[in-house]
Amino acid sequence: MxxxxxxxxxxxxxxxxxxxxxxxxxxxxxxxxxxxxxxxxxxxxxxxxxxxxxxxxxxxSIPEESLDIVLAATYNHSTEFMADKVDLYLQPETHGCETWRRIRNTCDKPPPTVIPLGHPMKRGGITERKSPFSVKLMNSGVHSSQTNPGYSRQAAGGAIFFY
Structure with a gap:
């Protein structure tokens, strides 16, 4: 169930x-x-x-005749050998299967939901996390340098030197 x-x-x-x-x-x-x-x-x-x-x-839905009750039973004549007369009338809810009928005056209690991190806080709304190092804080043109002021890159080796 x-x-x-x-x-x-x-x-x-x-x-x-x-x-x-x-x-x-x-x-x-x-x-x-x-x-x-x-x-x-x-x-x-x-x-x-x-x-x-x-x-x-x-x-x-209500069964209209005894044939409807027998057809809804869990008995299978091809797999059961020497079955009792009662087996023809045993319904699925008698065996504990969930059907549209209710035998006892009970309520269904769903299982408790599993909280993955142990607390009910959910993280949502963020689809992409941008790196804080890729944010540019000023309007720069295409030809501006990408290094801090006072530092420059050497064309030969690519190392950063202070002048």
């Missing part, structure tokens, strides 16, 4: 964004699970089954 950890959902509503959409919002009398009247908590706390049974929950 690529490092995604599933943790228990402590909220009042299960996360069913992969399964379907709600055509209207669910009215909650309280925003927290604890510290309210038991009747309000019982009314507001939804399970996976109760959300799926709501009239305004529209699932993306």
């Amino acid at each position: 690529s490092g995604v950890k599933q943790v228990r959902n402590k909220g009042l509503l299960p996360d069913l964004r992969k399964e379907g959409t709600l055509s209207k919002d669910i009215v909650l009398t309280t925003k927290e699970k604890h510290g309210c009247h038991w009747g309000d908590r019982l009314f507001c706390h939804h399970t996976l089954a109760s959300i799926r049974r709501l009239s305004f929950f529209h699932p993306f």
